Amino acid sequence: MTLQPLNNTHIIELMSWFNDQHDITQWAGPYFRYPFTAQTFIEDLNLDVWTSFVLVGQQNVLLAFGQYYQQKNKCHLARLIVNPIQRGGGIAATLIKHYVNMGN
Numbered sequence: 001m002t003l004q005p006l007n008n009t010h011i012i013e014l015m016s017w018f019n020d021q022h023d024i025t026q027w028a029g030p031y032f033r034y035p036f037t038a039q040t041f042i043e044d045l046n047l048d049v050w051t052s053f054v055l056v057g058q059q060n061v062l063l064a065f066g067q068y069y070q071q072k073n074k075c076h077l078a079r080l081i082v083n084p085i086q087r088g089g090g091i092a093a094t095l096i097k098h099y100v101n102m103g104n
Helices: 008-015 021-028 038-044 091-103
Strands: 002-005 051-056 062-071 074-082
Touching: 002 091, 008 038, 008 062, 021 074, 051 091, 062 091, 074 091
Parallel strands: none
Antiparallel strands: 002 051, 051 062, 062 074
């Protein structure tokens, strides 16, 4: 598994992980628009403010996504999500470990 910067292909896949307003609000908060388009999804990710990475597995399978931002001299992880097909296998822990290693 490797941590990679987010790209447009990842965004399209990530969009498919959300089926309703509840899912998107639970993940991203009340200001993330739903239904979304590719354009509104990208806008609401705040890519110019929050740093975004994906965890990719074998054959370039998108396993997880996460963002982080700095506030008051602290780094905050945000919008962590694991591919619905891959949940329950410890991928979230792996994603967080990769983020921690980046900070060291």
